[in-house]
Amino acid sequence: MRWKDSINSMKLDVLKEIGNIGAGNAATSLSTMLSKEVEIEVPQVNLVELPDLFNYLKSPEEIVASTIVGIKGDAPGKMLMNFDSASTKHLISLLTGESPEDITSMNEMQSSVISEIGNILCSTYVISLSNFTSLFLETEVPILVVDMFAAIISETSMMAATDYDDVLMIETTLKIRNGKDLNGFLTMFPQPGSLEKIFQKLGMS
Amino acid sequence: MEEKIMIGIGEFKVAKNPSILVTLGLGSCVGVCLRDKYNHIGGMIHIMLPEAKESSGNLSKYAYPGIKLMVDEMVKRGADAKNFEAKIAGGASMFESKGFEIGKKNSDKVKEILHQLGIRVLSEDIGGNRARSLEYRIEDGTLFVKKVGGKESIEIVEL
Numbered sequence: 082m083r084w085k086d087s088i089n090s091m092k093l094d095v096l097k098e099i100g101n102i103g104a105g106n107a108a109t110s111l112s113t114m115l116s117k118e119v120e121i122e123v124p125q126v127n128l129v130e131l132p133d134l135f136n137y138l139k140s141p142e143e144i145v146a147s148t149i150v151g152i153k154g155d156a157p158g159k160m161l162m163n164f165d166s167a168s169t170k171h172l173i174s175l176l177t178g179e180s181p182e183d184i185t186s187m188n189e190m191q192s193s194v195i196s197e198i199g200n201i202l203c204s205t206y207v208i209s210l211s212n213f214t215s216l217f218l219e220t221e222v223p224i225l226v227v228d229m230f231a232a233i234i235s236e237t238s239m240m241a242a243t244d245y246d247d248v249l250m251i252e253t254t255l256k257i258r259n260g261k262d263l264n265g266f267l268t269m270f271p272q273p274g275s276l277e278k279i280f281q282k283l284g285m286s
Numbered sequence: 287m288e289e290k291i292m293i294g295i296g297e298f299k300v301a302k303n304p305s306i307l308v309t310l311g312l313g314s315c316v317g318v319c320l321r322d323k324y325n326h327i328g329g330m331i332h333i334m335l336p337e338a339k340e341s342s343g344n345l346s347k348y349a350y351p352g353i354k355l356m357v358d359e360m361v362k363r364g365a366d367a368k369n370f371e372a373k374i375a376g377g378a379s380m381f382e383s384k385g386f387e388i389g390k391k392n393s394d395k396v397k398e399i400l401h402q403l404g405i406r407v408l409s410e411d412i413g414g415n416r417a418r419s420l421e422y423r424i425e426d427g428t429l430f431v432k433k434v435g436g437k438e439s440i441e442i443v444e445l
Binding site: 231 | 292293294295296297311312313314315334335339343344347380381382388416417418419432434435436437438439440
């Protein structure tokens with residue numbers, strides 16, 4: 082099965098709008114937490130064939146810290162908030178005053194800080210999606226994974242849509258305006274069936 | 287000059303000596319490396335799931351029938367199945383969530399199929415909770431397994 086077979090350009094626009102609303106709210110949350118202005122890049126909806134995923138991700142073997150949050154309720158799926166190594170260290174330093182030497186050996190407090198940031202951003206995204214669509218949506222306990230970027234993306238996508246031959250990503254990048262580079266990559270992977278429910282609620286079929 | 291050939295998620299490629307077959311980001315996925323050292327042909331498949339439920343779509347992402355498809359392709363290109371030797375890696379459990387035991391299901395299925403096909407598994411690096419990248423040299427059958435180690439380094443192990 083392929084997402085590509087069931088998504089036309091009108092639906093793509095709706096998904097971009099969802100991405101916009103979700104990410105916009107998440108960015109506001111992060112702004113509040115850091116007391117800095119956080120911007121989002123224009124959200125994109127991308128359909129990538131599985132074998133092309135490595136080419137699509139610019140640095141597939143990069144070591145990153147990702148928080149994965151399950152979405153349950155009327156339109157289940159997976160949310161993923163990803164920060165590269167420099168951003169992870171910078172975030173932890175902004176919030177705790179010290180940064181880990183490397184993200185593969187963070188102590189419990191540091192892991193919990195980054196996991197909680199990811200959790201708050203993903204939850205904000207889901208709440209705004211829930212409000213926008215009037216669907217009942219909740220988030221699950223976050224999981225923090227520090228590993229190669231491509232593995233985390235493919236693993237999460239597979240958990241959401243196991244038998245699909247392509248990956249659907251509703252993604253955006255979060256940056257701190259005029260500040261040190263903070264690159265956050267926020268993605269939503271819907272489960273099959275969830276998109277239909279969303280479109281139905283929004284008056285499309 | 288050896289050519290590096292990239293195998294993406296859910297696909298396989300077959301090549302001749304002196305190519306090097308590469309794949310990245312094996313989490314619960316399993317990479318199966320095969321070669322016929324006498325006819326200098328090798329193949330690598332990046333498997334995501336144990337068994338296909340339908341007969342359409344991308345079948346290479348399943349251990350069954352993917353591995354057999356790769357074996358058939360290697361034979362078509364001149365390999366002799368009697369000579370085959372295999373090395374496998376992957377099947378990790380990256381997220382500690384119960385119920386997603388796909389890594390173990392994949393590696394068990396892969397070993398079952400290789401056994402049924404009469405192909406010897408020379409070495410394996412499976413399980414754990416880290417993702418792996420692989421580099422397989424058809425020339426001498428060396429498999430390099432890369433994983434994230436301490437201090438954000440990449441550890442390389444030779445199988």
